[in-house]
Amino acid sequence: MSFWQIFLQFLGWFIIIWLHQRTLRRSELSRQKDALLTKTDDLFDYIKLELQKSHINLLELESCIAFKVTLLEFRLKQINELARIEILSLALIVRIRELDLDAMKTSVGAIIDELQSDITEQIESNYHKKLYNHSSVLSQLKYRVPEMAGAAFAVNAMIGLYMIVGFLFSKINY
C-alpha cells in the first residue's frame, strides 16, 4: 500500500468518526434543549399555581423557587458547555430569582408570561443560531456535511475495492 492510500484511508476514517461525534453531540444538545424548555415551563406553571392559592407561605415558596432555579442553572451550565455558546443568558435566570412574589399576587399572569416568553425565545433563537448559522466559511463546510459524508464513503469504498482487486490479481499472477 502506498503512502497516499494509507493517508486517504485514515482521512476517510477520521471524517466518518468526526461526523458520528457531531451527530451524537447535536442529538444530545437537542434533547437537553427540550428538557431545559420543559423544566422552565414546569417552573412557571408551578409559580402561577402556587400564587393563586388563597393560603400561601411566600417564604416557603421563595425557598422552593430558589431551589428549582439553582437546578435550572446547573442544567444550563451543562448545555452551554455542550453547545459551546450561551443558549440562555444568566440575566434571565436572575430575573426568575428576583421575582417579587408579594407584589405578583395581583398580577401574576402577565409578569410570568412575559418572562417565560423571553426565556423560550432566547433558548430557541440561540439553539437555531448554533445549528443553522451558515455565515462563516466553517459553517458553510459544516452545512455540506451530507456531501462530505458521501465523498468520505466513496473514497473508502474505492480504496477498499482497489485493495481487494489488487490482492486477487496478485494471487492469480502468483
Place this chain on the structure above:
Amino acid sequence: MKSIIINVVKDFNPKPYGRYRIDAPGCEITSGQTFREEVLAPALRVNDEVLVDLSGYNRYGRSFLDEAFGGLLREEGFSGDDVLKKLKYKHDDVESIELVIKDRIAASIKDIED
C-alpha cells in the same frame, strides 16, 4: 488594610432563610436581618474590606439577599460608595446569586437617591 472573609454557612447558619427575625419560627437565627445586624454590618464597620462567601448553600431566597445586602444602605446607614468599595461577595457554584446581590444593592442605592 484590614480585611475579613465571612463564610455564611460556617460563620452564620448552614441554611439561611427568611427576611426578618419575625417571619417564622427559627428565623431569629437564619434571617437576612439577623445576618446583617449581627455579622455583616459590624464587620463592615471595622474592616476595610469584607468578602462574603456564600458557597455551600444554593437556595438563598431573594428576601434574604435583599435584606442582608440591600438593607446595609436602607437600615444600617452605609453609603453606596462604602458598600461598593468595601464589600465583595462570591458564590463558587451559583453565579446568579452574585448577580442578584449586585442588583439588590443597586436597587437600594437607587431607592436612597430617589
